[in-house]
Amino acid sequence: MASEDLRATRIEKLEQLKALGMNPFAYQWKSSHSMADLQSKYADLPNGEEQPVEVAVAGRIMARRVFGKLAFFTLQDETANIQLYLEKSRIQEFMGDRDADAFSHLKSLTDIGDIIGVKGTVKRTDKGELSVYVKEYTMLTKSLLPLPDKFHGLTDVATRYRQRYVDLIVNPEVRETFRRRALITASIRRYLDQQGFIEIETPVLMGEAGGADARPFITYHNTLEMELYLRIATELHLKRLVVGGFEKVFELGRIFRNEGVSTRHNPEFTSIEVYQAYADYNDMMDLTEAIITTAAQEVLGTTQITYQGQAIDLTAPWKRITMHDAVKEATGVDFATFTDLDAAKQAARAAGIHDIDDCPSIGKLLNEAFEQKVETTLMQPTFILDYPVEISPLAKPHRSKPGLVERFELFIVGRETANSFSELTDPLDQRARLEEQAARKAAGDLEAQGVDEDFLCALEHGMPPTGGLGIGIDRLVMLLTDSPSIRDVIAFPLLKPEKPEGEES
Structure with missing residues (x-):
């Protein structure tokens, strides 16, 4: 019928x-x-x-x-x-x-x-x-x-995402995924609360997008007659709170980036950003391990998990290796020894690294080599340390390695799960980096941001040494629920409207 x-x-x-x-x-x-x-x-x-x-x-x-x-x-x-x-x-x-x-x-x-x-x-x-x-x-x-027919269920992926309510009715394992998601976020909040952190909500509508390299969504406020951006990060407002005297602060909330859609990316996603005064990125590594292992233990009862058939051991401590050393291990090329960009590109090409003609610096080239040859191989939890300054505009210069910053990213099952800095607290250095970003924006870079003068004003009032950490909640939930796509852990992912029957795509 x-x-x-x-x-x-x-x-x-x-x-x-x-x-x-x-x-x-x-x-x-x-x-x-x-x-x-x-x-x-x-x-x-x-x-x-x-x-x-x-x-x-x-x-x-x-x-x-x-x-x-x-x-x-x-x-x-x-x-x-x-x-x-x-x-x-x-x-x-x-x-x-x-x-x-x-x-x-x-x-x-x-x-x-x-x-x-x-x-x-x-x-x-x-x-x-x-x-x-x-x-x-x-x-x-x-x-x-x-x-849907009880024997065939709701198996069409697009229909499952569009009609999530039906998906939840007929697929109990989907309900379990979102139940676990709630337990994971509750565990994270509880752990941070026990460590003395407080959660403070920051604006979603912003006069100047900042805190990341990402293309923002643009909207318009009719009464104020001004263009606004949906936030691409919570970073700059949370840092204002640290300037204002909060020493342990975080926010777990939605972020909006006008970017492509894939199994790892959704334009609207959830992250947590944590800032601790008088700490650095070494402290943040310890905090990252504690947050994730606690969530795994509380929600799953173990730190030994399986993701898409791959055994993953979340037991701390996790491997820590610099980006330079990780690239050298994978390619045999030590980019730290190069001062000439053309020579570095020649060595990179010989190692099978492609599409690098437009790389403007050795730092950018190092990052490209990492993304092409290392990132997807990092299955077990691994902290990659000490990034080039060119790709880290908000991180403090490395205290002993010129040209690098004190930054790490955590990779598990071949994808970035967390990002952290010893935060840049020098307002003059910060202004110079934001002005460089603004120049890229003026030149047409859609992911570069302008200069946030109010944020710089806050820094000029003095920000204590601070460690900052961001964790992608959706990717963490994917890991702890064995979900292959980010859309499997977002209750209502953004999708293109369906074409009327008979209309060509």
């Missing part, structure tokens, strides 16, 4: 429910247990036995089997499924004074997808299935659209 015909049939049933004096869209229901509670509490109930204590549960009908005077439904709530044991004589005994044909109406007017509430006792059938032995039922919500 076509979808529209099924919908029309269900609307007819809805009208019949109304004609019988039943409200197909109820106001309230009070359950005594969740399905998981019942499954746990009565796990040892022997076959064929009944517990006389009455229970009340509610959920969505996921399956129906009807045999004349007997029916078996599968009811699903957020926690689990349970069978409903529906016997005509029992239902008529308890509901007959309200509805003389209660059992017939249950059979003819309910569908898979409907939400109902039932009361009854707990019984394990002779075949061993724990069930609610139903005395009475109440229609709570009549579903007008059918669920």
Whole structure:
């Protein structure tokens, strides 16, 4: 039957429910247990036995089997499924004074997808299935659209993302992913709270985007008659808070970058940024290990995990290696020995590093070599240290290595998961770097940002030595839920509108 015909049939049933004096869209229901509670509490109930204590549960009908005077439904709530044991004589005994044909109406007017509430006792059938032995039922919500076929499920990836609500109904493992996501973020917040950090919310709408190299989304404020940007990072406002006297501060929230979409990138994503006064990037490495291992232990019960078939050991401490040494190990080229850019490019090409003609410096060339030859090989947790100054405009110069900054990125399963600096606190150096960025922006670089004069003003009032850390929450959740795509861990990822039927893409 076509979808529209099924919908029309269900609307007819809805009208019949109304004609019988039943409200197909109820106001309230009070359950005594969740399905998981019942499954746990009565796990040892022997076959064929009944517990006389009455229970009340509610959920969505996921399956129906009807045999004349007997029916078996599968009811699903957020926690689990349970069978409903529906016997005509029992239902008529308890509901007959309200509805003389209660059992017939249950059979003819309910569908898979409907939400109902039932009361009854707990019984394990002779075949061993724990069930609610139903005395009475109440229609709570009549579903007008059918669920996907139970044997094939909702498997089309685009449809799953567009209709996440259906995905959650028919794929329990998807619900578990988002439950774990909530537990992961709660664990991170709890750990930081225990360490004396406080969370302060910063603006999403900004007069000047900053804190990262990224193309921002642009919007317009009608009353103020000004163009604004959606934030590309929380960094610059959190640093203002450190200037203002908060010594341990963080924010976990949404970030917006007008960039491409892939299995690792979504234009709207979640990150946490943490700033600690009187700390440096070495302290931030220790903090990163503690945050992630704590989350893994609390949510999964272990630091030994598997990601897409690859065994990953999150047990601290993690490997620490400089970018120069990592590239040298992978390619045999030590870019630290070069002072001539052309000679460095020649060595890079000989090592199989391509598309480098436009690299303007040895630092940029080093980073390109790292991205092409090293990054995707870093499966176990690895801190890559000491980045070129050219690609780190907000990091403090390395205290002993000219041309580098005190920065690390954490890589797990071949992708960046965290980023950290010994934060730049010299306002004059910071101005020079932001002005260089502004020049790139004026030259057409869509990811370069302008000069944030208010932020520079804040720095000129004095910012203590500070360690800063950013962790990509979506990528961390991907890792800890074994999810292959970032869209699997974002409840409602941004998608292109569907083309009307018959229209060409």
